[in-house]
Amino acid sequence: MHGSDGGWGFGMGLGMWVFWIVLIIIIVAVVKVISQGSGLxxxxxxxxxxxxxxxxxxxxxxxxxxxxxxxxxxx
Known part of the structure; x- marks a missing residue:
């Protein structure tokens, strides 16, 4: 059955989880690149x-x- 939000029970909750996971991955990648610096x-x-x-x-x-x-x- 459909939930009250018209979805399958996940609604915005799943979308928000995906958003935060992707955001954290991007932040970790940027910090890793910056911390490597010039290789000296x-x-x-x-x-x-x-x-x-x-x-x-x-x-x-x-x-x-x-x-x-x-x-x-x-x-």
Missing amino acids: PPQDKSPMEILKARYARGEIDEEEFNRRREELEKP
Whole structure:
């Protein structure tokens, strides 16, 4: 049977649920994109920590690591 609102018992309730779910998904997606930023490493790490992490990930070889380490250790 039809409900008093002319629908099948869901009325605006189901539509409002769908609206809020879609809105929340959009907000989460926007926050995720903004939080990724420019892809730069977080600035709370020292240059030496960043260099060590890059070497550990294999982004630079030992020779490059040592060259850059020496540059960073210069007074």
